[in-house]
Amino acid sequence: MNTQWLTKEFGLCMALAVSILLLMVFMGSAYGIRVLVEASCYAIIALGLTIQWGYAGLFNAGIMGFVAIGGFSAMLLTFPVNQGFWSSDQASDLGQAFLKLLGAVVIVWAVVQLRRLSVPRSIRLPLLLITLAVAYLWVVNGFAPVTQAIVSQHGFIGGFGMPVWVGWLVGGILAGTVAYFIGHICLGLRSDYLAIATLGVAEIIKAFLKNSEWLTRGTLTVSPLPWPVPSAGEVGFITARALYLSVTAVLIAIIFYLLHAAYKGPWGRMMRAIRDNELSSAAMGKDVNQRRLEVFILGCILMGIGGAGLATFNGIFDPNGYLPLHHTFLIWVMVILGGPGNNLGTLFGAVFVYVIWIMSEPVALFILNTVSYFGNLWFAWEAPSDFASRALQARVFSIGLIITLVLRYAPKGLFPEKVQQYS
Amino acid sequence: MNEFVFFINNVLISGVVIGSIYALGAVGITLIFSILRFAHFAHADLMTLGAFFAFFLTALFPAIGPALGLPTAFVMLPLAMGLTALTAVYLDKAFYKPLRAQGVKPIVLVMASLGVTLMLQGLIRMFMGTSSRNLYIDDRKGIHRIDVPFELANRPIVITDPQILLILFLVVAVIALHLFLTRSKLGKAMRAMSDNPDLARVSGINTQKVVTVTWIIAGSLAAAAGTLLSLDVSLKPDLSFMLLLPIFAAAIVGGVGHPYGALAGGFVIGFAETLSVFNWAVLLRPFRDQLWFDLPANLAFVPTEYKITVPFFILLAILVWRPTGLFKGKVL
Amino acid sequence: MHLLEAKNVHGGYGGMNILNGLDLAINADEIGVIVGPNGAGKSTLLKAIFGLLRVTEGSIELRGELITNADPGELVLKKMAFVPQEKNIFPSLTVQENLEMGAYSRQDNYQHILEQVYHFFPPLADKRSQPAGELSGGQRQMVAMGRALMIEPSLILLDEPTAGLSPLYMADIFERIVTINAAGVGVLMVEQHAKQALKIAHKGFVLVAGQNRFTDTGMNLINNPEVAKAFLGG
Ligand SMILES: Nc1ncnc2c1ncn2[C@@H]1O[C@H](COP(=O)(O)OP(=O)(O)OP(=O)(O)O)[C@@H](O)[C@H]1O
């Protein structure tokens, strides 16, 4: 055991603990616990990324998309049932629209199957394209009136009123399903493609969630989402948030244990072999792409669960709150700063970066107010009205700067992955 | 006939315009990829940055354009291109070159370029806020209405000054790029380095110079595209969000590392977008009585708010069926 | 003074050492031939000499001047040329452009050298505006050597110039190498066709596991029963 690293890690953790303590003292313990809960949800997401990037070298640039799916699922499954909608005609109309969708899928599938009847490609391809176009327009025009009626009469279809853990679980599964399709297409290609595709998928998920008002209320947002533990109204802020924190903490502990076991086991060894030297493991006859797909899906499941936990805690589902580029790279900073491939480092990075991220807002505002106050006083300088919101963009700049600096000067992060020798 | 004019305005002209923008961006992406072998994610931000340079210069000398009879921002374009090219060269020096020297995997460079993206976005918003601006300050956008010589058409074909300038610019830029790549020593060296970087070193080609020239070309084309687009629409800091996916899709559709492919890819994506958000019901309306079904009011394939999905699905389709792109580029 | 002298060269890829203390020297008008089993480090040695790979220990001298870990671009200016074992052409560039790239470092008019190269490799003259990637294996090898000759080198490093060629072509290439050498160009080449190559060699080096096993004149190596048995196929 290398004691030198131990001391450094220990020191870093102590520093973090002290800064959290300071946060609690200055901002109140309710606020401090809130930050911790959010940090713990981000930690789950970051663990998802650390296995994708740290274990397998997969570049996921669309983290926020998977997080949004998790949040959406938490909302849809746990929000109370909208009786008004389900007892109205629109419910069956919507059912019919979905039947049309199913029908369209069957027809398209049938056209694809013409291949088996050895219909020549020159006929099949145009036929497929025409079928796709017609089926698509048919389905879209089937949904349009129903969804409009739902929005105008009932707001949206409401939730399913299920227990919170179901929402979280389904969030993970949904995220994993999307990951399966993306990974299936992109993992055989160079890693840049995965980055572009995941970036795109995040934008699309957001566009869908934002514009499907019948499903998500769009910009109107959905709240309050039920909690898995007694809410603040029942037991007070501190207790409720502490209870919530214990739920996420247990979740992290379980994930942590499972990942640790997997990492040490043959599966983790193989993953790292693939990451560090693709060619030789391919030569060793391991199905590299299959393994990578597994890791990619697993990581996205964690992101979905983390996203669900985050949305439930905030009590609100707001599709506009998901900023694909910025939040995605907040997670990236957590992982590369903490040490990719090192779960403990990731955990540390998640809490550390999140605390800084949160604290930078009041600190920046304080500095700004001081600057504009004295600027006004001494030079009669009038700060522009959106000065504060502009200056907050400094956070985006800092994330970018940290990413480039860490890549250059500490590519292994603060907690480097302790590579066991394997040959 | 009005319906047809509507089609020309909304599909043909729009497609050519947005396709040209994408093409200019995609050519830069493809050149950077073929020389430096990584997907440069900050490219759309270079486009935005270039437009902001043009905006500053326009604000500084608003009277120049009217004196010359051209939009001021267009007169300032060469300067904006130069500044952006310089920025690109220095970004490379500061952030990518040290990583290359360490011999990192290409994906680390991709990540660094995302870091640069965030920095540029943060800076632009910090200094310019998030509101949208007009690149015409002391002058006004020239709009040309061309009447169609048909009895039934009373609507004109509409094309604006910036659109005409954009198309002219693209033609000139493509010819210049072609001549550069096929006739000049440096251009040939660039193709050589794209073909086989190790052999380029072995042959004594000054690879650093080639890298610099690549950034200069990519940066100036990006600035031109960003400026001309902002001139035609408006200048917004989140321009880059709208551009990032389409220009990558265009580069990949065209075959990565293939400048002419990127050009074609830009138009493929541009037309795919305009065709899919076009309301086909407009064209069918004259035949409404002959149709066996009720014509819905809106028969677009993709609602405008989902336009971003179009390049994405084209990208996925290309990755599935032809990862090398239409023109047999390299697989990224 | 030797044209090229390598002393106690160590080096490899990443942390892995492939070259473990190699010595080698040739004179200005000589052909040196390196033979040895696959994976012995022959290509690695040429790359190390040409500055494409870090030499961690030992020294390399060109006409007495230290060139250890020099930049390839610099070596080209010192009239040293290298033809790698594989990927030794620019496939999408035309034959003519390939040759022009060889002359990239030249500032003078090199038209006459171009014509000399076409004269030396007649098949290339007919194909000058065809992409090099569309040529046959033998023609590509000619393009690769032609590219290297564009700087009028005083030392040329060739890595398996006859790989994959028919025996007739191979003899042809060897003949050309002798001609090049006769014009005063030092040649250091790696060859799998050990017997034929050693026949034209002034110096021969048998490499095994990154170290010299035998060093002698070409003829002596061919006649050495031990070498013949282990490395020349009996
Ligand atoms: N790019 C590389 N990275 C890591 N190891 C390499 C690389 N190239 C070669 N090697 C290793 O270096 C050793 C020597 O390789 P080298 O190419 O020098 O052999 P060689 O003698 O030229 O063989 P051959 O006759 O097959 O060409 C081999 O074990 C090989 O695996």
Ligand SMILES: [Mg+2]
């Ligand atoms: Mg070799």
